[in-house]
Amino acid sequence: MAVNMEGGPTHFYEEIEPFCRWRRTEDIDIVELHLPPGMKKEHLKIQINNNGILTITGACPVDQTKSIKFMKETKVAKNCRRNEIRAKFSKGVLYVTMPKTMVSAPTVAFQGNTSETLNRKADDDMGNGVKCGSEVQSKCGSLRQRLWRKTIVEGVAAVVVVAAAVVGAVKAYQFFMASPV
Template sequence: METMNEETLKLFDGDFEPFCQWKKDEHEILEIHLRGFKKQHLRVQVEEPGIVKITGERPIDGTLRRRFRKEIKIPKNCKTDEIRAKFSGDILQIILPKQTTAFPAKPGSTESITRSESMPSSYLLHIESSSSTLEMNTKLALQVAGVLAVVLAFGAYAYKYFHCGHVEG
């Protein structure tokens, strides 16, 4: 009988959604709270076109594991080649440096005003977990079933109304 090693027995306690918050200063910073994770459990990748993918997976006990996956859209005003990640304590920071544009304050003045746009929290694009995917698929199936029921009911009514009306006449 073949024995299974720990690598083949990876069981997942479940995907989870870590607490996240945006901080704004001279950069946009997404803070992801990851209690129990270590740097080697995390992966941050800049993907095309304009997406930062953050994934993590860690052992809980024995063969159980926890994991998450997040994707954020890189704003147009971000210096893509300067994006960096920093993990300290239980917090992973994704730092998105903003491009700044200098505008003169007044005609003839040497002062300038630096304009930077802020990134709304709607830039959080995609949170993938087995439970949220299942919920989305269930909602979609219910919507499709509802539309189908309405179409079938209308079709039966139209068939009865038009077909039976011509038979009598």
């Protein structure tokens, strides 16, 4: 885009798309924008609107007739604590940290004798839970639930893989037995 500055030289703006990387966890989202050399924090602007759209813009001069600029928009998580969003600019990388409120995960119910063993083991692992503060205890509890869910999913996946292997072996056996020698 070219802009003529009232009788002066034509000024060009080059739109860039900076490299962007997201890191998401249950309690925080971090967006990293890798910005070009020459970009300073004075050149950056970060806003969030009422609809939860985070807008990051920046522009800086390259020389007398050329500038670079960018705009990055993203929707923040619904459980983001908007008043606690922070930004840090270091060595050409803008880090925007968006903390989230913790949403407790649903409880997984086990059935049969195995559940008593699993629940007892989980309770034993949480033996120090009473000593923890309520916030730490809730984090320990949600971690325990995630680990058990992961264990169940991995177990089901293993059963599916074994079943597929058995079916494949049976089909291969049938194929070789049916083929003429």
